[in-house]
Amino acid sequence: MKIEYNKDLTRLNTFGMKVFCACYVEFDSVGELAEIYKDSSDNRFPHPFFHMGGGSNLLFTKDFPGTVFHSSIKFTNASSRSGQTSESSGSVFCEVGSGVLWDDFCGWCSQHGLWGPENLSGIPGEVGAAAVQNIGAYGVEAKDIIKEVKCFDVVTGEEKTLSVKDCRYGYRDSVFKDVAKGRYIVTSVLFGLSEEPAPRLEYGHVRNAVEEVVRSGPDRNLSPALVRKVILDIRHAKLPDPAVIGSAGSFFKNPVVPKSSYEFVENYAKGKYGKDYSVPHFDAGSGFIKIPAAWLIEQCGWKGYREGNVGVYEKQPLVIVNITGQATPEEVAALEYKIVISVQNRFGITLIPEVEHV
Numbered sequence: 001m002k003i004e005y006n007k008d009l010t011r012l013n014t015f016g017m018k019v020f021c022a023c024y025v026e027f028d029s030v031g032e033l034a035e036i037y038k039d040s041s042d043n044r045f046p047h048p049f050f051h052m053g054g055g056s057n058l059l060f061t062k063d064f065p066g067t068v069f070h071s072s073i074k075f076t077n078a079s080s081r082s083g084q085t086s087e088s089s090g091s092v093f094c095e096v097g098s099g100v101l102w103d104d105f106c107g108w109c110s111q112h113g114l115w116g117p118e119n120l121s122g123i124p125g126e127v128g129a130a131a132v133q134n135i136g137a138y139g140v141e142a143k144d145i146i147k148e149v150k151c152f153d154v155v156t157g158e159e160k161t162l163s164v165k166d167c168r169y170g171y172r173d174s175v176f177k178d179v180a181k182g183r184y185i186v187t188s189v190l191f192g193l194s195e196e197p198a199p200r201l202e203y204g205h206v207r208n209a210v211e212e213v214v215r216s217g218p219d220r221n222l223s224p225a226l227v228r229k230v231i232l233d234i235r236h237a238k239l240p241d242p243a244v245i246g247s248a249g250s251f252f253k254n255p256v257v258p259k260s261s262y263e264f265v266e267n268y269a270k271g272k273y274g275k276d277y278s279v280p281h282f283d284a285g286s287g288f289i290k291i292p293a294a295w296l297i298e299q300c301g302w303k304g305y306r307e308g309n310v311g312v313y314e315k316q317p318l319v320i321v322n323i324t325g326q327a328t329p330e331e332v333a334a335l336e337y338k339i340v341i342s343v344q345n346r347f348g349i350t351l352i353p354e355v356e357h358v
């Protein structure tokens, strides 16, 4: 276990917020977690506790007075093949440590010709946080390939395995963010992958982009590696690279609203763009509609906006960026507030942040 005091977290959060924590601990086994939680008066670890993944979905709002924990549990173990399980032919189970970089796992799957996470390529963060957050992109969510999540239970001090059902996954949501918040620390995740072709190309223009690459060669085989490359190219064209410009990806969730709210927005848009215009939307079931937050924010004039060190990304207004690298949490929070208020005033819809505020 590695313990550091008064740790600068600037490089450990993709937003690049310059904040410190009183104590920072890297653990690499369940045994170390058990040792940490055994004695709540152990003064090596000041309270409160916070478990951080790759720091890619966080806004630190101030210095953290307690201990930040980070998993260094790193292994990728593809073992059980279908011949030995009840799964259909060609399926492969792969258990991955919570501290493995999510995109390293995606790259590993592609290299081994395994279908599953290729549409989720390029998402920053780590495997443990992916299971907590139910990350999603291009028509796929982590829950679609998760079979089980192994955790350390801070209440019992023991390991526990949650089935995908136990995790109660929803849109960017899970039991780990809801009723069991703070109880379970993810140590590894079991994924179900496929050796048989299982492309999911229905989102936006993904199919067209993939077919274009297959047509133009040199690689004419539809493979996980090919889809991964197409997805990475789409992401690079639309989203800021956290290594170059600080951000936490989508800052807000796409709001799911009652049909009447959507109709109000639709009327607004028809008044502005003409009667043939239709607001982008997705049926969320039970009379609810999901509207892209990016569209709502763009309508309020924020796309490409800049104020001091922060701004709204010019190619995807769902992303707040640390333009100069010098942004403070206060600047980000002020811009967030202005965006929320303006969308509320114009459309009567309250945007909820996807980014966790700490």
Ligand code: EPU
Pocket (backbone or CB within 6 Å): 136, 137, 138, 139, 203, 204, 238, 239, 248, 249, 250, 251, 252, 253, 254, 280, 292, 293, 294, 295, 296, 298, 303, 315, 316, 317, 318, 354
């Ligand atoms: N749009 C605009 N203006 C823009 C960009 C987008 O109006 O400048 C509208 C368009 O109608 C577009 C729609 O928003 O069709 C959807 O845009 P996009 O495909 O970029 O997806 P998103 O809904 O804005 C979500 C995820 C992203 C993920 C993409 C692709 C959330 C909160 N965000 O964004 O996830 O990469 O879909 O699947 O669900 C993240 O979570 O950090 C993240 C980047």
